[in-house]
Amino acid sequence: MADPSPIDLQKALKGMDYPASKDDLVKRAEDNGADPSVMETLQGLPDRQFDSPADVNKDASN
Template sequence: MTDSDERRVRKALQGADFPATKEQLVDYAQERGADAKTMLALRALPEGTYDNSDQVESAVPQQPA
């Protein structure tokens, strides 16, 4: 994930309540109108619960597919 991807993910999740599951984070970003590239990155997250946005950024694959 590039620095701009990290900024996009962080912005899309700004104000999200943690801990949160992957599904909750994807839904939250979608409701906030996140762009397609951000949504692709979030949908590529491993299933699980995340304690904060730093954990989310670390878990997003380098090449989301």
């Protein structure tokens, strides 16, 4: 399965308030009906606080 693009990630996180925890990101993506690849990527993020969408994209692309 291909990694989701930064655009796909941000669509899944639409309406997210930052800073946000990994759990907050996963819940928002679930609520927004994210694709399985997006969910898998978010669930694989480190368990920390994210300060911005760019912060999420940086960790998601590693």
